[in-house]
Amino acid sequence: MRLSLVLVLSFLAVPAHAKEWGDVRTPVPGPARVIGGPAAGCIAGAERLPPDGPGYQAVRVSRNRHWGHPATIAFVRDLGARAKAAGFADLYVGDVAQPRGGPMASLHGSHQNGLDADIWFNIDPKPALPAAAREDIAIVTLTTQDEPRIDPATWRDDHSRLLKLAAEDRRVDRILVHFAIKKHLCETLPAADRAWLRKLRPWRGHNEHFHVRLACPPDSADCVGQAAIPAGDGCDSTLDWWFLDAAERRKRDEEAQRAAPKVQTGPPRPKLPAQCAAILRAP
Ligand SMILES: [Zn+2]
Numbered sequence: 001m002r003l004s005l006v007l008v009l010s011f012l013a014v015p016a017h018a019k020e021w022g023d024v025r026t027p028v029p030g031p032a033r034v035i036g037g038p039a040a041g042c043i044a045g046a047e048r049l050p051p052d053g054p055g056y057q058a059v060r061v062s063r064n065r066h067w068g069h070p071a072t073i074a075f076v077r078d079l080g081a082r083a084k085a086a087g088f089a090d091l092y093v094g095d096v097a098q099p100r101g102g103p104m105a106s107l108h109g110s111h112q113n114g115l116d117a118d119i120w121f122n123i124d125p126k127p128a129l130p131a132a133a134r135e136d137i138a139i140v141t142l143t144t145q146d147e148p149r150i151d152p153a154t155w156r157d158d159h160s161r162l163l164k165l166a167a168e169d170r171r172v173d174r175i176l177v178h179f180a181i182k183k184h185l186c187e188t189l190p191a192a193d194r195a196w197l198r199k200l201r202p203w204r205g206h207n208e209h210f211h212v213r214l215a216c217p218p219d220s221a222d223c224v225g226q227a228a229i230p231a232g233d234g235c236d237s238t239l240d241w242w243f244l245d246a247a248e249r250r251k252r253d254e255e256a257q258r259a260a261p262k263v264q265t266g267p268p269r270p271k272l273p274a275q276c277a278a279i280l281r282a283p
Contacts, residue, residue, distance in 0.1 A: 021102030034220035040270035041113030055080030094118030179242035186235030
């Protein structure tokens with residue numbers, strides 16, 4: 001992990017002894033400015049989510065990863081308050097971003113530009129513990145161990161209500177959830193209540209938390225957003241793809257590539273925007 005960071009830093013022509021993103025304890029002061037995308041970006045003027053607030057408790061605060069664009073922090077606080085008003089117990093808020101964003105040494109490929117936030121699926125009532133006692137918290141997994149399907153022992157309709165609360169916030173661009181969660185919602189919600197599923201994007205992992213990604217805020221001209229989500233609720237063959245075995249997926253991808261070749265065949269190598277070097281170096 002350290003090696004890959006060194007490679008990124010040397011690519012930016014920063015001396016290898018320069019500080020690493022994870023070592024920076026403070027944001028760059030000044031107006032908020034998002035630079036780059038979720039998987040290759042950074043942020044100036046980040047704000048810190050208070051460890052506790054109405055309707056939420058931040059977890060693993062010692063990691064110092066609860067920094068984000070003010071819109072992200074406002075979104076999380078609003079979601080906590082709205083969930084509380086809707087009768088939910090406190091939400092656990094996982095990682096947002098490092099004080100200046102940038103690549104993390106563990107766990108995430110994204111969360112780099114201060115617009116991503118993880119909300120845990122543990123919606124059980126929680127004791128009011130001090131932040132330091134919330135380093136090792138009970139994890140609730142919504143899918144079964146062996147098969148990609150919802151675990152009826154842990155799934156509750158309240159999970160659907162909570163996801164809807166988050167998805168209906170206009171600041172939210174998309175929400176990543178395990179594909180079995182999306183499938184379950186596609187199969188169980190009435191057609192009249194599926195429009196909000198459009199923002200729910202099927203992904204691997206994300207069965208213990210959902211990952212909210214905000215749209216690029218208007219104050220950040222250098223923010224790189226993702227391609228727009230296709231029209232419709234996504235309860236279609238693009239979702240079924242996730243349930244195919246690996247060989248069948250490869251076959252279908254190759255067929256699709258032959259039918260409509262794309263220039264780009266793999267994910268681009270994440271490259272931090274040049275402005276991020278100055279953000280990392282700033283005192
Ligand atoms: Zn995440």
